[in-house]
């Protein structure tokens with residue numbers, strides 16, 4: 001049988017981070033001692049009160065369809081979060097709860113972009129954005145950044161990339177994969193240009209709460225009503241509440257865009273899982289005491305890994321200010337990032353993601369969402385590998 005696969009699907013490649021993660025897991029299942037730097041998820045468990053919120057919902061029989069854009073209780077709790085933490089006023093009707101932050105991003109792109117539209121994506125980028133743009137028949141326009149600017153796009157770069165077809169800018173701060181964080185002034189400068197040119201901004205703020213060294217997160221929507229009117233914020237429960245498997249994300253948008261997304265979601269996934277949404281309510285309205293503990297742990301690991309990476313011959317690494325990633329430069333070692341990572345996995349049993357997966361050759365992504373002991377072991381092995389290349 002000759003199965004016809006649509007151009008849309010055939011042009012996609014599976015997410016390389018998930019591929020590497022499953023390869024590492026398969027090696028582990030064979031009994032090999034693999035150190036995983038590949039995962040984009042916290043190594044901490046979901047806090048107990050959040051699990052209790054979902055368990056109670058299940059026990060109470062909260063197991064039916066909900067409104068497709070989420071239960072009113074959760075949409076209100078999210079609107080309150082934006083008011084409390086970001087000084088942003090949204091009506092609950094402007095908030096859509098989806099099946100993960102990834103789903104929120106996809107909804108935004110589908111609702112706002114079509115053939116002929118250009119979407120500006122600074123690289124290194126979270127690897128799903130360009131594929132989502134292509135799925136919407138629009139065109140990704142990649143603006144390259146390097147460690148020389150801490151992987152941040154400058155206003156001049158943004159201006160140079162604008163065309164009359166530019167529809168959307170994707171802004172991710174704190175960033176996956178680099179951990180870089182734009183300062184409030186830097187965010188404002190990019191936001192001003194978008195407002196001036198009538199370009200929408202998809203502001204991915206899923207790592208908002210994971211900040212180090214006094215870094216500050218300021219949403220681009222928060223500078224003026226005009227900025228808010230040009231911005232769709234995407235967010236989710238995966239990172240700051242360690243709920244990756246729950247598949248729960250959310251967005252806040254200008255009313256007409258929220259309405260369009262509501263329609264898309266009502267015909268595609270319908271509601272996110274009913275009892276997971278109750279967990280989301282517990283996450284936003286309950287204790288946040290876990291967060292400083294996690295941040296202290298991440299900060300220790302980051303400092304250690306940053307120092308170890310910079311001590312390796314031929315490797316340099318700017319320090320990150322957010323999320324749980326470092327993005328070392330390995331260009332001097334003379335291997336393409338994909339070859340570097342596959343040899344590192346095969347010979348030293350260390351899993352990291354090649355920079356090329358994020359549109360940035362010459363780098364790799366190290367996730368420090370794993371124990372300090374693992375980080376020490378993994379970096380010992382990486383150092384051994386690097387020395388074989390450098391020598």
Ligand SMILES: Cc1ncc(COP(=O)(O)O)c(C=O)c1O
Nearest residue numbers: 040100101102126176236238249
């Ligand atoms: C920048 C960024 N946005 C969105 C997501 C989506 O997360 P989820 O779909 O698990 O909520 C991720 C997850 O890795 C991410 O790194």
